[in-house]
Amino acid sequence: GAVVSQHPSRVICKSGTSVKIECRSLxxxxxxMFWYRQFPKQSLMLMATSNEGSKxxxxxxxxxDKFLINHAxxxxxxxxxxxxxxxxxSFYICSARDSLRGPYNEQFFGPGxxxxxx
Amino acid sequence: AQRVTQPEKLLxxxxxxxxxxxxxxxxxxxxxxxxYVQYSRQRLQLLLRHISRESIKGFTADxxxxxxxxxxxxxxxxEEDSAMYYCALQPGGTSYGKLTFGQGTILTVHP
Numbered sequence: 001g002a003v004v005s006q007h008p009s010r011v012i013c014k015s016g017t018s019v020k021i022e023c024r025s026l027x028x029x030x031x032x033m034f035w036y037r038q039f040p041k042q043s044l045m046l047m048a049t050s051n052e053g054s055k056x057x058x059x060x061x062x063x064x065d066k067f068l069i070n071h072a073x074x075x076x077x078x079x080x081x082x083x084x085x086x087x088x089x090s091f092y093i094c095s096a097r098d099s100l101r102g103p104y105n106e107q108f109f110g111p112g113x114x115x116x117x118x
Numbered sequence: 119a120q121r122v123t124q125p126e127k128l129l130x131x132x133x134x135x136x137x138x139x140x141x142x143x144x145x146x147x148x149x150x151x152x153x154y155v156q157y158s159r160q161r162l163q164l165l166l167r168h169i170s171r172e173s174i175k176g177f178t179a180d181x182x183x184x185x186x187x188x189x190x191x192x193x194x195x196x197e198e199d200s201a202m203y204y205c206a207l208q209p210g211g212t213s214y215g216k217l218t219f220g221q222g223t224i225l226t227v228h229p
Contacts, residue, residue, distance in 0.1 A: 032215060043204065043219045044162075059216075093162070097215065107217065109162040 002028050004096050006110035013084055014118055021079045021113045023050075023094030029074040030096035034107065035067075038091040050077040050094075074099070084117040091115075120145040122207050124220035131195050132228050139190040139223045141179075141205030150208040151181055151188040152217070157201045165190075165203070175199070195227045 003026040013019050023033055031052045036044040048058045048069055056069035066088075068080040077096075081088050091114050095107040121144045131137045143149060153165040166174045168181040168188060179190045188205060205220040 043221045046216055049216065106164045111161045
């Protein structure tokens, strides 16, 4: 089956530093990937849609200069949290859809990345 | 904007009992509805989608457009069904692919 990986699984950083999270589709190509954020005991909230070869589209209220998304290849999207602050601490999850199966197939989710900003 | 509501944060049943996880939605168009499940220490995975009209692991869900509901049901719960369940809505048109999740329901099935 389709597998999506994320790296790192857990990261701790100091306030003011930037952190990059990778999302990879391991056995399929994904022209579109999605980034979600999950606060403790809360639901997943869509942050942005990552489009291969073009700019990401951000949901309302999500700062695009804060959360930089790059989708440079059909199997990799990266989310960079710039100048991280403690309030950015959260669980970040990506998902991807197999492009070759057409636009109506399911999304596959990564295992998530736990970011803690001290 | 669309919204998904799961009124029960926690749901406990005994093994063999019927279980129903509620999901209501609001959306002006024709949505696609999903149930996702997250077992302990595992990633989110698709359980079922309304357009498939299939039963997965004994679970079924019927889209009721009149009541704007998509409740998840299973006649006889098993201990291995214990997990977090999310109801999700996917709009059509240019927003296709953008999932809106409910708050989730933690199902615990006791032996």
